[in-house]
Amino acid sequence: MYVYDDYDQRIINERVTQFQDQMNRYLDGKIPEEEFLPLRLQNGIYIQRYAPMLRVAVPYGMLNSQQLRALAEVARDYDRGYAHVSTRQNFQFNWPKLEECPEILAKLAQVQMHAVQTSGNCIRNTTTDEYAGVVAEELVDPRPYCEVIRQWSTFHPEFAFLPRKFKIAVNAVPDADRAATRMHDVSVQIVRNEAGELGYRVFAGGGLGRTPILSSVVREFLPEKDLLTYLDAIIRVYNQFGRRDNKYKARIKILVKALGVERFSEMVEAEWAHLKDGEGKLTQAELDRLKSFFTEPEYKTLAANPTSYSDALANDTAFARWVERNVRTHKKAGYAIATFALKQKGTAPGDITDRQLFAIADLADKYSFGEARTTHQQNIVLADIEQEKLYDLWKEAKALGLATPTLGLLTDMICCPGGDFCALANAKSLPVAEALQNAFDDLDYLHDLGEIDLNISGCMNACGHHHIGNIGILGVDKKGEEFYQVSLGGASGEDASVGKILGPSFARDRMVDIVRIILDVYVAERIEGESFIETFRRVGMAPFKTAAYPAPATA
Amino acid sequence: MTQIILDKQIAQDDWVLVADDATLSGNKEVINFSRWNSAVDTDKADLIAKRDAGTLGIQLNAGDTADLLAQDSQGFALINVDFPKFADGRGYSAARLLRERYGFSGQLRAVGDVLFDQLFFMMRCGFNAMAMREDQDLELAVKGFETFSAPYQGDVNDARPLFRRRG
Ligand code: HEM
Ligand code: SF4
Numbered sequence: 001m002y003v004y005d006d007y008d009q010r011i012i013n014e015r016v017t018q019f020q021d022q023m024n025r026y027l028d029g030k031i032p033e034e035e036f037l038p039l040r041l042q043n044g045i046y047i048q049r050y051a052p053m054l055r056v057a058v059p060y061g062m063l064n065s066q067q068l069r070a071l072a073e074v075a076r077d078y079d080r081g082y083a084h085v086s087t088r089q090n091f092q093f094n095w096p097k098l099e100e101c102p103e104i105l106a107k108l109a110q111v112q113m114h115a116v117q118t119s120g121n122c123i124r125n126t127t128t129d130e131y132a133g134v135v136a137e138e139l140v141d142p143r144p145y146c147e148v149i150r151q152w153s154t155f156h157p158e159f160a161f162l163p164r165k166f167k168i169a170v171n172a173v174p175d176a177d178r179a180a181t182r183m184h185d186v187s188v189q190i191v192r193n194e195a196g197e198l199g200y201r202v203f204a205g206g207g208l209g210r211t212p213i214l215s216s217v218v219r220e221f222l223p224e225k226d227l228l229t230y231l232d233a234i235i236r237v238y239n240q241f242g243r244r245d246n247k248y249k250a251r252i253k254i255l256v257k258a259l260g261v262e263r264f265s266e267m268v269e270a271e272w273a274h275l276k277d278g279e280g281k282l283t284q285a286e287l288d289r290l291k292s293f294f295t296e297p298e299y300k301t302l303a304a305n306p307t308s309y310s311d312a313l314a315n316d317t318a319f320a321r322w323v324e325r326n327v328r329t330h331k332k333a334g335y336a337i338a339t340f341a342l343k344q345k346g347t348a349p350g351d352i353t354d355r356q357l358f359a360i361a362d363l364a365d366k367y368s369f370g371e372a373r374t375t376h377q378q379n380i381v382l383a384d385i386e387q388e389k390l391y392d393l394w395k396e397a398k399a400l401g402l403a404t405p406t407l408g409l410l411t412d413m414i415c416c417p418g419g420d421f422c423a424l425a426n427a428k429s430l431p432v433a434e435a436l437q438n439a440f441d442d443l444d445y446l447h448d449l450g451e452i453d454l455n456i457s458g459c460m461n462a463c464g465h466h467h468i469g470n471i472g473i474l475g476v477d478k479k480g481e482e483f484y485q486v487s488l489g490g491a492s493g494e495d496a497s498v499g500k501i502l503g504p505s506f507a508r509d510r511m512v513d514i515v516r517i518i519l520d521v522y523v524a525e526r527i528e529g530e531s532f533i534e535t536f537r538r539v540g541m542a543p544f545k546t547a548a549y550p551a552p553a554t555a
Numbered sequence: 556m557t558q559i560i561l562d563k564q565i566a567q568d569d570w571v572l573v574a575d576d577a578t579l580s581g582n583k584e585v586i587n588f589s590r591w592n593s594a595v596d597t598d599k600a601d602l603i604a605k606r607d608a609g610t611l612g613i614q615l616n617a618g619d620t621a622d623l624l625a626q627d628s629q630g631f632a633l634i635n636v637d638f639p640k641f642a643d644g645r646g647y648s649a650a651r652l653l654r655e656r657y658g659f660s661g662q663l664r665a666v667g668d669v670l671f672d673q674l675f676f677m678m679r680c681g682f683n684a685m686a687m688r689e690d691q692d693l694e695l696a697v698k699g700f701e702t703f704s705a706p707y708q709g710d711v712n713d714a715r716p717l718f719r720r721r722g
Pocket of ligand 2: 416417418419422423424425426457458459460461462463464
């Protein structure tokens, strides 16, 4: 994992001092509300419905146990005993006091964490694959490149006031995309060209929100050292020509669409021609320096599938079920990747208590080289577990309520905070998630259904990624009442797609029924081994529509 | 005369922005880019003469990108870049382009909704002058330049990013 040197630490410390000063001036009435707004946003503070929300950056999802403990302390000492993992791999605190935020940030700075640029119209935290560095399929470890981007984007003097927020995601796996990269303003796919050289395929113009669009290729191959100058060129074009008159048309996706990707690429290339051989070009020394932080931990030489592990699998079906769903193959023989699904019945998706956080820190130290990762599905991963020790880990996790065996299944939902917290909501989203979790709690049924992404947003802003859920649920306002629109067929992986609307929206108390009807159609239509999305793509919307909206005579 | 910040000090402003139809006096006056851009024949020749005499400044307003002025910028003694709202960041790109690409070396001044917390970014993008919004405290502002000691990126003052400076 990356470790700050004096420069990094000083930059973050100076930021805390600056924000403490801004906060003091605000509390003294020297900065009016509307000017404090962008300042607090750039320090991660939203004002929600009832309280401020503080969003702490977890750069590309990586955390060490010391950082987990610091987050746990913040949850315990400044919040109501819990924290929230967001869909962009960050941590959120729902109940801090505004005036205490600088203090929280000072505390986090001591463990090399910050809230810089976690909101506001600037370059946000870069995200990547939660299995970076531990899967055999990846071309290279994407994290050094994410760190390159983190440093370049932190307090970028030219891009602090963009037309809209700007999100970058990096992926290095050829046939999978666990970071939903094509939904980002810019996505960087690490590739090799025909000559075997490392570089990037660069996409721009993706995003969700009101107008969901998948990003388009801007450049097929960009050499490794040209990453930052090219990003500078893209964002400089966007900063000058992106719309600023309407915040719903201000994302880069709208600019790319308006110009057409060919014209947009030409403008970027013309700008880049001036920058590419300048001082901003990456050096081999810097790439080597950053890569040196992401070398392998001291793995033991182990045999795959030791007997004690196979015995536990054979003798304990609950363990076997958890392994089947929540454990992935590691690139090293004898190791495994385990995910804790933060989707327990009765808690909001992504919520985690201070006690669980402290415990995960201990588990990380004991089993996984002291590191953990957050995922955009709002879960937590321990990436380097010896198979031999998985059974012990599972027993400990189970006692903590962290071993729900449902990763990727229906109840592993993504859900935004919705009307319970967020001032922009059209409808509550958490009660829908909870009702679904309660209604679909039969593990045999869930496992039989197999992989389904169900995503819920409380409004068009799409924080809950409803467009790219196989089943998407969107809160809408119907004459002052909370209704929910359902879409089907969205997907976020390699074959990403945007879902299509099923039909008129439903009242909240019908949502469980409707989801059940959709699932029944799938079960009736599927052919052996087909997942929900595969069935949907084969049979189309019609059978689902017919079942969800029976003819008036029978209604 | 109003006060501005010039080269990190408080200074008196001796330039005036004039209306598009005002006759120019030959004293230090600033015209909007649109006037410069639409002037032809003798009008243009007059503007060029005043520019070259060092008595004409020009102001880029919202939507006037730096490439429209390009090398024409070089003769001006002063270029204003207007920030219609503090959240409108186009002016940062304009400033960098004028300095780094089009070789402008005169006074580059941020005007409009210019507030304390933008100054550091502005300076890094090549502004050496700021006409702050009226309610801002200039004494406080000049102290604010020292907020960050070693930024990650290269900028107009030092093109080398931190990775080329890191010891
Ligand atoms: C409660 C306070 C929150 C507010 C006021 C808020 C507000 C917004 C707004 C206005 C947008 C739309 C931006 C656009 O136009 O593109 C947005 C997008 C987004 N938010 Fe939130 N949000 C909140 C909480 C959250 C939380 C808790 C999460 C994660 C669980 C989240 C994740 C996202 C994501 C991923 C997007 C991006 C969708 C895209 O790429 O277009 N937000 N949020
Ligand atoms: S999707 Fe809407 S309701 Fe949900 S958190 Fe985002 S802005 Fe709020």
